[in-house]
Amino acid sequence: MARIYVSCRRILVVLSFLLAGSLQTPARAQQLEAPTVVPAIDGILRAFQNHALVAIGDDHNSAQEEDFYAALVRDPRFSMEVGNVVVEFGGAAQQETLDRYLNGQQIAYTDLRKVWTDVVGWIPTVTGLGYANFFAHVRAVNLGLPPDRRIRVWLGEPPIDWSKIKTKADFQPILAQRDTHAADVIEKHILQPGRKAIVIYGGWHLYSNNGLRNLVEKKHPHAFFVVALYTGYAAKSCTANFEQNVLDWQVPALATPIRGTSLEGKLYRSDCDVEPRTSLPLGPSMSEAQKAQIGEALERMMSGVEGDALLFLGKAETLTRTPMEPSIYLDLNYRQEIERRLKIAFGESLTDSTVKENLVSPNHIRPR
Secondary structure (H helix, E strand, O other): OOOOOHHHOOHHHHHHHHOOOOOOOOOOHHHOOOOEEEEHHHHHHHHOOOOOEEEEEOOOOEHHHHHHHHHHHHOHHHHHHOOEEEEEEEEHHHHHHHHHHHOOOOOOHHHHOHHHHOOOOOOOOOOEHHHHHHHHHHHHHHOOOOHHHOOEEEEEEOOOOHHHOOOHHHHHHHHOOHHHHHHHHHHHHHHOOOOOEEEEEOHHHHHOOOOHHHHHHOOOOOOEEEEEEOOOOOOHHHHHHHHHHHOOOOOOEEEEOOOOOHHHHHHOEOOEOOOOHHHOOOOOOOOHHHHHHHHHHHHHHHHOOOOOEEEEOOOHHHOEEOOEOOHHHHOHHHHHHHHHHHHHHHOOOHHHHHHHOOOOOOOEOOOO
């Protein structure tokens, strides 16, 4: 299920998305050719023939998507043909710690945990166990590779020393650097040296006019190939209608292109919402026309129709959420620190945030 996170509820982000030229009228599906559907890893590796960066829109805490990341880096072709991953779920202040871990050194868990918890924009912090497991998968692959062929994982969240963050005024300047810092990481470590990378980031960063993708492509046009994830629709009838079109797709599958093919009209329909429009973060001061325009833009993004390819990891009813990394409820000192950060940044308690973000929830992405 596509979620609207606290850090993404700022209306300026929503408005900037509209400026990205997202509102298009899909052509009539029956007049268009079907997309090409291939095994997902094959399709993603093929995209690197024409793009330095392949971005996979991360539906935060999707268990199947996190499993797919692991399968991708475990494919022998990945280390030979790509070899780099840039991720949103890790803080750059801990890059050296992660490098040592991925190269086989022993790291105390409380130190390693800082890799995915010393972050800025994740609310209340990175809690999905699948993200921690991803680093372990890369480490396992690297232990079987010579040093010059090992996979590098670059942490995209800006550096932050939470011990020095005492007020919201301390926090906000760093929050504002999320996309610019990630763009700098990609420029310095991927594009300048002529490398390639998978970029795992939430869709807001890939479609917003001031987001990561547009920041990079100002200097490197068309550097990105964006992969959107299929998650189903709010209404069961809409989900069933779409999934009738993918009965012969093998899982995992990648369908491309989306725009200009029959998939565009099937994937996005104005009467089929991914997230009910009544639940979208639209400000009370907006006119009904503005709400309708922004709601349509957000739905197009969440449906995946704005991507270059659609990643299909199974029917919506089979998609689940990753378990929580247990520190958040077993390590009381850690939990207290995460709550301190949350109150500074957003004035919320951890309990309120847990309920709001549905961290304690049924396993399925969308209850039926």
